Amino acid sequence: MSNVLNWSIVGFYDGKVLMLKKDEKVKNCVFLDMDIFRNYVRSLGHHMVLYNKKNKPANWFNFDNCIQPNIIRDYDAKTKFSQKYPLGAIHLILGIIGHKKKIEIKKSAICPLLYTDGTFKNLFNYPENCLSWLNFLCAEDKNSPLNTIFFNDHYTTSSLMIALNDFFKKGEI
Known part of the structure; x- marks a missing residue:
């Protein structure tokens, strides 16, 4: 903030x-x-x-x-x-403020933002709920910072797993 x-x-x-x-x-x-x-x-x-x-x-x-x-x-x-909010506070903040102010999310920030509050686990364990909330937060809007995190062109599922693995190995958690 x-x-x-x-x-x-x-x-x-x-x-x-x-x-x-x-x-x-x-x-x-x-x-x-x-x-x-x-x-x-x-x-x-x-x-x-x-x-x-x-x-x-x-x-x-x-x-x-x-x-x-x-x-x-x-x-x-x-x-x-079962439909409770599955993301972190930071994602809610980005979703709200990102519609009023441009927020740049660097590629290097994606893994930490996916790790926050176990978000990456929820994405794979509760995809329907996560997609519902991402839709509610207008994450598919190209101007939303959430779009960069959740609908980016950087990661396929396998490349995301590799990137998260590398992130965990660095001990930057």
Whole structure:
């Protein structure tokens, strides 16, 4: 986000420990890759956070400032667990921002972006679900950075396996 939107990293939160720069306010931050259940906190996450959409808690509005793909598509664990978001937060961010701002994805970034959050495993284990989400994120649009990652001309299935193998051997994970 610092490279694309000129944001500054002002803290860290792992779900237990919160560290912020001195005088920084939580309400002025955006927490990435974290579903935060506080209506005054802005966050972007991608985990399944609702069991039954027909029985939402009274304080469900606490997710009002959370960009959450499963919430956007009204998916819950009870009825749509097999269709939950299968990619990483970075892919969601690229899908959203990439429609407003040009983001170049270098060939050398494809393997790390496929490795993130086990995405490459999900592509092969749950192709129908992954394709549904890529369609939802407009990844087939040639101008989308997701197109470069998922619909590129660089890799056949076998060359992708070789590239991922080389990536893992380098220990750059």
